[in-house]
Amino acid sequence: MAVEETNSDNQKDAGDMPTNTQRPNHAKTVGKLVFVVVAMFGFGFALVPLYEVFCELTGINGKTSDTAAVYEPIEIDKTRTITVDFITRTNTGMPWEFKAVTKRVEINPGELSEVAFYVRNPASRDIIAQAIPSVSPGQAALYVNKTECFCFRHQPLKSGEEAVMPMVFYIDPQLPEDINYFTLQYTLYDITERVDEPVDVAMNSIQGR
Amino acid sequence: MATVTNTPADTHTADHGHDDHHHGAPKGILRWVLTTNHKDIGTLYLWFAFIMFLVGGAMAMVIRAELFQPGLQIVDPNFFNQMTTVHGLIMVFGAVMPAFTGLANWLVPMMIGAPDMALPRMNNWSFWILPFAFLILLSSLFLEGGGPNFGWTFYAPLSTTYSGDSTALFVFSVHIMGISSIMGAINVIVTILNMRAPGMTLMKMPMFVWTWLITAFLLIAVMPVLAAAVTMVLTDKFFGTSFFDAAGGGDPVMFQHIFWFFGHPEVYIMILPAFGIISQIVPTFSRKKLFGYASMVYATASIALLSFIVWAHHMFTTGMPVGAEMFFMFATMLISVPTGVKVFNWVATMWRGSLTFEIPMMFAIAFIVLFTIGGLSGLMLAITPVDFQYHDTYFVVAHFHYVLVTGAVFSIMAAVYYWLPKWTGKMFDVTLAKWHFWCSLISVNVLFFPMHFVGLAGMPRRIPDYALQFADFNKWISIGGFAFGLSQLIFLVLIVKACRKQGEPVTDQVWEGAEGLEWEIPSPAPYHTFDTPPVVK
Numbered sequence: 048m049a050v051e052e053t054n055s056d057n058q059k060d061a062g063d064m065p066t067n068t069q070r071p072n073h074a075k076t077v078g079k080l081v082f083v084v085v086a087m088f089g090f091g092f093a094l095v096p097l098y099e100v101f102c103e104l105t106g107i108n109g110k111t112s113d114t115a116a117v118y119e120p121i122e123i124d125k126t127r128t129i130t131v132d133f134i135t136r137t138n139t140g141m142p143w144e145f146k147a148v149t150k151r152v153e154i155n156p157g158e159l160s161e162v163a164f165y166v167r168n169p170a171s172r173d174i175i176a177q178a179i180p181s182v183s184p185g186q187a188a189l190y191v192n193k194t195e196c197f198c199f200r201h202q203p204l205k206s207g208e209e210a211v212m213p214m215v216f217y218i219d220p221q222l223p224e225d226i227n228y229f230t231l232q233y234t235l236y237d238i239t240e241r242v243d244e245p246v247d248v249a250m251n252s253i254q255g256r
Numbered sequence: 257m258a259t260v261t262n263t264p265a266d267t268h269t270a271d272h273g274h275d276d277h278h279h280g281a282p283k284g285i286l287r288w289v290l291t292t293n294h295k296d297i298g299t300l301y302l303w304f305a306f307i308m309f310l311v312g313g314a315m316a317m318v319i320r321a322e323l324f325q326p327g328l329q330i331v332d333p334n335f336f337n338q339m340t341t342v343h344g345l346i347m348v349f350g351a352v353m354p355a356f357t358g359l360a361n362w363l364v365p366m367m368i369g370a371p372d373m374a375l376p377r378m379n380n381w382s383f384w385i386l387p388f389a390f391l392i393l394l395s396s397l398f399l400e401g402g403g404p405n406f407g408w409t410f411y412a413p414l415s416t417t418y419s420g421d422s423t424a425l426f427v428f429s430v431h432i433m434g435i436s437s438i439m440g441a442i443n444v445i446v447t448i449l450n451m452r453a454p455g456m457t458l459m460k461m462p463m464f465v466w467t468w469l470i471t472a473f474l475l476i477a478v479m480p481v482l483a484a485a486v487t488m489v490l491t492d493k494f495f496g497t498s499f500f501d502a503a504g505g506g507d508p509v510m511f512q513h514i515f516w517f518f519g520h521p522e523v524y525i526m527i528l529p530a531f532g533i534i535s536q537i538v539p540t541f542s543r544k545k546l547f548g549y550a551s552m553v554y555a556t557a558s559i560a561l562l563s564f565i566v567w568a569h570h571m572f573t574t575g576m577p578v579g580a581e582m583f584f585m586f587a588t589m590l591i592s593v594p595t596g597v598k599v600f601n602w603v604a605t606m607w608r609g610s611l612t613f614e615i616p617m618m619f620a621i622a623f624i625v626l627f628t629i630g631g632l633s634g635l636m637l638a639i640t641p642v643d644f645q646y647h648d649t650y651f652v653v654a655h656f657h658y659v660l661v662t663g664a665v666f667s668i669m670a671a672v673y674y675w676l677p678k679w680t681g682k683m684f685d686v687t688l689a690k691w692h693f694w695c696s697l698i699s700v701n702v703l704f705f706p707m708h709f710v711g712l713a714g715m716p717r718r719i720p721d722y723a724l725q726f727a728d729f730n731k732w733i734s735i736g737g738f739a740f741g742l743s744q745l746i747f748l749v750l751i752v753k754a755c756r757k758q759g760e761p762v763t764d765q766v767w768e769g770a771e772g773l774e775w776e777i778p779s780p781a782p783y784h785t786f787d788t789p790p791v792v793k
Contacts (some may be wrong), residue, residue, distance in 0.1 A: 071448075072374065073374050073446050076445070076446045076449055076450055077375070077442060077446055080442045080445055080446070080476055081442070083476050083477065083482070084442075084476050084479075084480050086482035087477055087478070087480035087481055088474070088481070088483055089481075090480075090481065090484075090485055091480060091482075091484020091485060091514060092484050092488075094513070094514050094517070095488075095499060095510065095514075096483075098510045098513060098602065099506070102507075105577075107576065107577050107713055108507060109575075120269075158487070160365055177503055179502045179503065184574070184575075185575065185577070186577060206416040210483060213274065226544075234502065236401075236502065236503030237503075238503055238504070241496070241503075241504065
């Protein structure tokens with residue numbers, strides 16, 4: 048479109064341009080092109096929020112919501128049983144021991160279920176962790192509603208401490224028909240250096256063992 | 257096509273009255289540092305690209321020497337990774353792209369009847385920042401910890417969490433390369449849109465000008481996105497942001513989306529000008545007009561537009577919904593339609609033509625055949641389930657080397673042979689050129705064709721060692737590689753001889769069937785051409 052527009056300008060210019068002493072208006076063209084360049088640089092950064100919104104709407108990157116859902120008693124779909132596996136891993140350089148106490152649940156959509164994860168900090172320093180969830184296949188992530196999860200906030204543990212962290216969730220009965228089995232994985236990251244809060248803040252959701 | 261009725265100022269000495277600021281080329285090194293002449297800058301770009309081609313080629317020789325035999329032989333794995341990374345960066349940003357920009361500088365003004373590029377001072381800048389970009393990149397190889405080793409695609413977290421401190425130098429050099437490309441592209445667009453000779457409508461422009469116009473639009477659309485991506489890598493690594501770090505709420509897969517949103521149009525940036533070159537050469541030596549000129553223009557534009565909606569075919573194995581995989585698979589396959597139109601038109605141009613096989617034509621025909629092989633392996637890679645098998649194997653390496661070496665690089669060589677006599681006024685050494693062509697053609701296929709087989713058998717790319725069953729093929733691949741590398745030294749000798757103006761003088765038209773404004777000016781092309789625009793009918 049821009050091409051045609053400038054072309055008509057140019058043909059007008061070219062008509063009364065017997066020598067190159069009369070130069071066509073380059074500044075205007077350059078201005079438009081520089082605008083495109085700046086806009087595309089901005090677009091590169093705009094892709095970050097766009098990506099996040101897109102993934103939140105479609106759930107295709109397997110991230111579950113990071114805020115608590117409110118459980119209103121809904122009809123439990125007794126005709127379907129969904130198997131959910133729980134997997135844990137720690138990021139490179141993260142020394143914690145991290146295990147799923149409940150390895151697997153088989154639940155009906157709409158049914159509230161509580162599972163637990165065990166952590167221990169064997170390192171000689173205090174560490175703040177952050178758990179990042181990932182659901183596979185990713186489409187199921189939209190239908191996992193957590194009413195309570197340790198992953199909603201940071202998880203601080205002093206050196207040598209251990210804890211059991213609960214997670215309460217239910218599966219939306221709207222879960223697509225073809226998904227009967229999915230995996231929920233948590234990865235623990237060491238974020239001690241990123242956050243300012245002191246490690247001795249009590250971990251609210253932890254019950255001692 | 258375009259015929260000239262009036263070129264009074266072709267020889268600038270003829271009317272010296274109104275433009276006494278014009279003079280011949282100044283002497284000495286400052287001529288090259290301060291020049292704003294499109295021909296000088298074109299020459300600088302082409303020499304720079306050729307030097308970078310030899311430097312990047314030397315790195316490829318290190319890679320092939322290491323892979324000559326299984327086991328770790330010559331270099332340590334970290335250095336091997338630096339070689340694959342910097343080889344890719346140099347060939348893409350240092351050799352192929354500057355070579356095309358150099359050709360655009362030399363040819364676009366001469367083809368559209370303009371006296372120079374629209375923005376000559378910016379032209380000087382866009383070239384002269386380039387050597388510094390590559391000096392920075394290459395110097396990082398000699399620092400403690402070495403240069404970039406995460407592949408030319410610099411995937412996060414390899415380039416953020418696991419990279420060395422030299423990443424800052426890498427980011428800085430990519431920024432400079434990007435600024436250079438953007439300035440070059442703006443210059444090309446303004447020149448083509450504003451400075452065409454009277455009567456040179458858009459649909460009368462030579463195909464090389466058309467393909468470069470579209471390429472330049474691709475450049476200004478995606479190079480800023482690359483700049484954004486490297487900036488995010490820089491802040492993630494050094495300033496504590498979390499664009500690509502899951503612990504801070506980011507997503508490493510998002511890096512791949514942003515990178516390939518740049519990266520896929522980038523591969524067309526490296527092939528569309530090649531299409532233009534072939535579309536100039538084939539008609540000349542077929543002594544026919546280009547078959548389907550308008551369809552060539554529309555096919556080029558379609559390829560450029562489609563290139564924005566296929567990026568995720570590089571990422572099939574990252575885990576995507578089936579619907580998205582289907583979309584990207586079919587969109588990718590759709591690109592083969594306009595590409596097929598182009599190949600058909602080239603063949604149809606040759607059909608019943610009065611063919612002769614001068615050196616540029618031999619390279620052009622080799623391009624058509626070998627680029628099509630690369631295109632077909634690309635179609636195989638587009639098929640999602642098949643890609644799961646081929647992903648990150650030597651099959652991919654074979655594919656993109658067929659489209660980039662026997663595609664883009666062969667087209668650049670064809671272009672150099674085609675226009676070199678116009679630039680120097682002398683015919684190049686045809687015997688050396690024949691040696692160069694046949695040695696290159698044979699060795700390049702020994703080099704890249706067996707990569708298909710080892711790739712299908714599962715040999716992974718970017719690994720300094722391999723399983724024993726791949727040993728025989730890799731030996732042949734390495735031999736082909738060394739032969740191809742040495743063949744380019746023939747080219748170097750030929751170019752040096754040509755630059756020293758050795759050889760038989762040529763006519764203004766140079767090639768019997770050549771048509772277009774650049775063949776109507778004297779050979780060698782005077783320092784200033786088209787001071788008064790020609791009238792194109």
